[in-house]
Amino acid sequence: MKVSKPARTSAKPLTRGEKSPAAPGLRERKQQQTRERLKRAAMALFLERGFEATTIDDIAAGAEMSRRSFFHYFASKEDVVAAWQEDAASALVAEILARPADESMLTAAENAIAAAVKRIDPAEAAAMSRLKRDNPALHARDQLKYEKLERALAEGLAQRSGRKSDRQKARLVAMIATGAMRVGGESWIGEGAREKPEAFVKRTFDAIRAILE
Numbered sequence: 001m002k003v004s005k006p007a008r009t010s011a012k013p014l015t016r017g018e019k020s021p022a023a024p025g026l027r028e029r030k031q032q033q034t035r036e037r038l039k040r041a042a043m044a045l046f047l048e049r050g051f052e053a054t055t056i057d058d059i060a061a062g063a064e065m066s067r068r069s070f071f072h073y074f075a076s077k078e079d080v081v082a083a084w085q086e087d088a089a090s091a092l093v094a095e096i097l098a099r100p101a102d103e104s105m106l107t108a109a110e111n112a113i114a115a116a117v118k119r120i121d122p123a124e125a126a127a128m129s130r131l132k133r134d135n136p137a138l139h140a141r142d143q144l145k146y147e148k149l150e151r152a153l154a155e156g157l158a159q160r161s162g163r164k165s166d167r168q169k170a171r172l173v174a175m176i177a178t179g180a181m182r183v184g185g186e187s188w189i190g191e192g193a194r195e196k197p198e199a200f201v202k203r204t205f206d207a208i209r210a211i212l213e
């Protein structure tokens with residue numbers, strides 16, 4: 001399974017009196033690394049064996065740690081999938097904030113989504129989508145993911161704008177972009193995931209613009 005590359009973020013110069021954010025301490029970094037190891041071991045097993053066939057003991061063994069350690073970071077197998085989704089949402093918001101200031105909100109959302117999906121292994125993404133589709137518990141969590149993603153995108157777009165008057169516009173664009181991801185993702189899987197994800201993103205947003213014109 002290919003490992004997704006971390007999102008690129010553009011460092012902004014500090015204003016006078018503004019302090020640089022504190023770097024995570026050694027303890028926090030180790031906890032993040034352990035959590036990531038558990039998540040990667042779980043996702044690899046889910047894709048290889050299926051969600052139901054994978055046990056928490058399997059995940060702990062795959063990450064070379066104890067069952068007790070697993071529960072220190074996650075309450076259930078479903079929580080591991082949710083964490084994977086939350087990380088993807090955080091990467092997408094980082095891409096939104098890094099977009100050039102002269103891009104419209106809709107274009108910034110499109111380009112951020114296209115940049116984010118370029119780092120995803122298409123085979124892995126397709127397998128995960130089928131896994132969530134075929135498991136009722138995961139499917140329900142997946143629907144909740146889109147609600148959280150919409151709020152995160154709206155906040156990212158509003159933060160990028162910096163104008164209070166744009167907050168409603170940011171919410172509307174986030175709603176459109178999230179809907180595009182949901183419908184586009186389902187269509188992409190339905191068509192056999194043959195097309196590159198970023199090409200499918202462009203086609204989806206072209207369809208949105210055609211409707212809005």
